[in-house]
Amino acid sequence: MSVLVYIEADNNAVKKSSLEALTYAAKMNAGDVTALVTDKAENLEELGKYGVKTVLQVSDDKLSTRPVSAIASAIASAASKAGANVVVMSRSSTVDAAAPRVGVKMKATVASNVVALPQTDNGFVVRRGVFTGKAFADTKLEGENKVLTIAKNALAIDDSVGGSATVEAFSPEYGAKDFAVKVTDVKKQEGDILLPEADLVVSAGRGLKGPENWGMIENLANELHAATACSKPVSDMDWRPHHEHVGQTGIKVAPSLYIAVGISGAIQHLAGVNSSKTIVVINKDSEAPFFKSADYGVVGDAFDVVPKLTEALKKAGI
Amino acid sequence: MNILVCICHVPDTTTKIKFTGTELDKNGVQFIIGPYDDYALARAVELKDASGGKLTVLNVGEADTEPTIRKALAIGADDAVRINAHPKDAYFVAEQIAAYAKDKNFDMILMGREASDYNGGQVHGMVAEMLDMPCIVPCMTLEVEGNIAKMGREIEGGKEYVECEMPFVAGCQEPIAEWKIPNMRGIMMARKKPLEVIEPTTESAPTEIVNFELPPSRGNVKMIDADNMDELVRLLKEEAKVL
Ligand SMILES: Cc1cc2nc3c(=O)[nH]c(=O)nc-3n(C[C@H](O)[C@H](O)[C@H](O)COP(=O)(O)OP(=O)(O)OC[C@H]3O[C@@H](n4cnc5c(N)ncnc54)[C@H](O)[C@@H]3O)c2cc1C
Numbered sequence: 001m002s003v004l005v006y007i008e009a010d011n012n013a014v015k016k017s018s019l020e021a022l023t024y025a026a027k028m029n030a031g032d033v034t035a036l037v038t039d040k041a042e043n044l045e046e047l048g049k050y051g052v053k054t055v056l057q058v059s060d061d062k063l064s065t066r067p068v069s070a071i072a073s074a075i076a077s078a079a080s081k082a083g084a085n086v087v088v089m090s091r092s093s094t095v096d097a098a099a100p101r102v103g104v105k106m107k108a109t110v111a112s113n114v115v116a117l118p119q120t121d122n123g124f125v126v127r128r129g130v131f132t133g134k135a136f137a138d139t140k141l142e143g144e145n146k147v148l149t150i151a152k153n154a155l156a157i158d159d160s161v162g163g164s165a166t167v168e169a170f171s172p173e174y175g176a177k178d179f180a181v182k183v184t185d186v187k188k189q190e191g192d193i194l195l196p197e198a199d200l201v202v203s204a205g206r207g208l209k210g211p212e213n214w215g216m217i218e219n220l221a222n223e224l225h226a227a228t229a230c231s232k233p234v235s236d237m238d239w240r241p242h243h244e245h246v247g248q249t250g251i252k253v254a255p256s257l258y259i260a261v262g263i264s265g266a267i268q269h270l271a272g273v274n275s276s277k278t279i280v281v282i283n284k285d286s287e288a289p290f291f292k293s294a295d296y297g298v299v300g301d302a303f304d305v306v307p308k309l310t311e312a313l314k315k316a317g318i
Numbered sequence: 319m320n321i322l323v324c325i326c327h328v329p330d331t332t333t334k335i336k337f338t339g340t341e342l343d344k345n346g347v348q349f350i351i352g353p354y355d356d357y358a359l360a361r362a363v364e365l366k367d368a369s370g371g372k373l374t375v376l377n378v379g380e381a382d383t384e385p386t387i388r389k390a391l392a393i394g395a396d397d398a399v400r401i402n403a404h405p406k407d408a409y410f411v412a413e414q415i416a417a418y419a420k421d422k423n424f425d426m427i428l429m430g431r432e433a434s435d436y437n438g439g440q441v442h443g444m445v446a447e448m449l450d451m452p453c454i455v456p457c458m459t460l461e462v463e464g465n466i467a468k469m470g471r472e473i474e475g476g477k478e479y480v481e482c483e484m485p486f487v488a489g490c491q492e493p494i495a496e497w498k499i500p501n502m503r504g505i506m507m508a509r510k511k512p513l514e515v516i517e518p519t520t521e522s523a524p525t526e527i528v529n530f531e532l533p534p535s536r537g538n539v540k541m542i543d544a545d546n547m548d549e550l551v552r553l554l555k556e557e558a559k560v561l
Binding site for chain 1: 544
């Protein structure tokens with residue numbers, strides 16, 4: 001038996017979320033771990049530290065934009081080569097789209113948004129986040145083959161598992177229609193800290209009154225090396241770009257620290273941020289619902305509190 | 319254009335979730351069209367209005383989902399299909415949709431990027447794979463030129479614009495279109511529109527929920543004086559250990 005982990009890399013470096021998937025695979029104790037890499041990446045032997053035995057590396061320019069259908073074929077064909085009956089991957093825009101296709105190709109049972117290691121004393125049971133973070137569902141997966149997509153920050157990375165991995169070139173088998181979707185343009189946003197990947201997030205809502213007041217939010221984010229985010233009405237009014245909107249209908253984030261400034265804490269907003277490890281709420285209304293879901297709260301005017309917090313961070317040398 | 323929109327029937331987003339054993343406690347819960355499906359439906363209505371054709375809405379569900387289906391008809395679908403089964407899991411639902419759509423020549427099959435109850439986000443991809451079609455998710459813009467669909471989707475750190483030939487499957491989300499609210503005329507007309515009920519092709523579902531659990535509530539919020547941000551920084555560093 002063995003486990004296949006699909007790995008994503010950005011700028012030649014393996015993503016932190018992919019290292020989480022490797023840790024998950026190693027801790028499952030389900031046999032050898034094989035990794036599949038279709039992005040350009042260096043030092044792949046080092047994945048041995050996370051318990052990987054073999055890395056299958058695909059070098060094919062046609063995969064550089066991660067075409068979903070072709071990536072799904074590559075994953076299924078790597079699983080077949082590795083004799084893997086479990087595929088583990090961390091959630092991403094590619095993985096979320098590819099996982100169901102891999103499931104059908106491998107005749108595997110798919111579980112998405114998995115937040116903990118499987119329980120195997122009575123079948124194979126994984127815990128998934130459901131009802132937009134309002135509940136967990138322990139789900140029993142039937143069948144030989146399984147595809148699991150792992151939620152961000154579901155478990156801490158462990159790089160003390162093994163030695164060095166063997167890297168092998170691999171040519172997957174593609175389906176006839178795998179390149180039917182053509183990428184015509186890609187627009188990357190500016191700035192180097194991307195919201196879905198960020199470990200620290202500073203977010204602001206309608207309480208900020210207008211786009212001209214975001215300077216203090218950016219200063220605070222800069223001080224923390226955090227990404228910036230916003231509530232839905234803020235992006236609807238074009239105060240901030242759409243890709244910053246977090247919540248049920250926006251991006252879901254799970255950073256170590258989420259600071260919410262002038263956001264009421266509506267249930268749809270919470271749905272996108274309630275998996276954050278620590279939540280700080282700054283709101284002038286002591287009755288704001290967000291305080292009920294916060295770890296730390298400050299009742300005060302954002303225009304007064306935010307600059308003070310930035311100063312305090314500066315002073316503490318954070 | 320011949321469009322299929324798949325909708326789910328989910329608790330209103332503000333619902334407090336409770337369970338009885340391994341089922342959702344439906345007592346006092348108001349059900350709605352899945353919020354992401356609502357975006358798919360809204361864009362489908364616009365495309366149909368612009369080009370003509372037919373818009374069918376499909377739901378895999380038991381009889382209690384019919385008010386939700388009628389709402390979709392009131393918003394602008396021409397006819398509806400209900401596959402009479404408890405939607406056990408994503409694979410089961412995808413199998414039903416694929417079996418229905420297989421020989422119907424839909425130009426596109428639209429649905430939400432995920433259901434807001436079980437958040438699987440799998441049905442679109444499974445249907446596409448079963449029917450050997452492309453699938454675009456999350457689909458945030460959708461235009462049609464001749465036989466080509468042009469779409470935008472969010473990727474890490476930006477947006478990607480793609481195109482493919484029809485037919486295709488898409489899992490939609492905002493801002494693809496503004497939600498449409500049914501008007502009186504739509505509601506009256508919806509009563510007379512056909513709603514066909516068909517039986518499922520199989521009963522098998524590969525997953526089973528054995529237990530639900532509510533997440534632990536965060537400990538009582540610790541309040542910090544607005545004039546003492548040094549204390550907040552200290553707590554974030556020493557107590558929460560996030561700095
Ligand atoms: C189906 C559906 C999906 C939705 N999806 C999302 C989603 O994905 N994300 C999302 O965010 N919302 C979503 N919403 C909207 C959501 O319900 C709320 O309307 C929204 O989150 C409110 O944004 P807000 O807190 O910024 O604004 P408001 O509700 O207007 O709150 C502003 C807050 O700022 C505080 N404030 C005002 N002035 C100051 C000041 N000077 N200093 C400090 N605090 C101040 C106020 O006390 C108030 O609490 C959705 C709604 C629906 C129906």
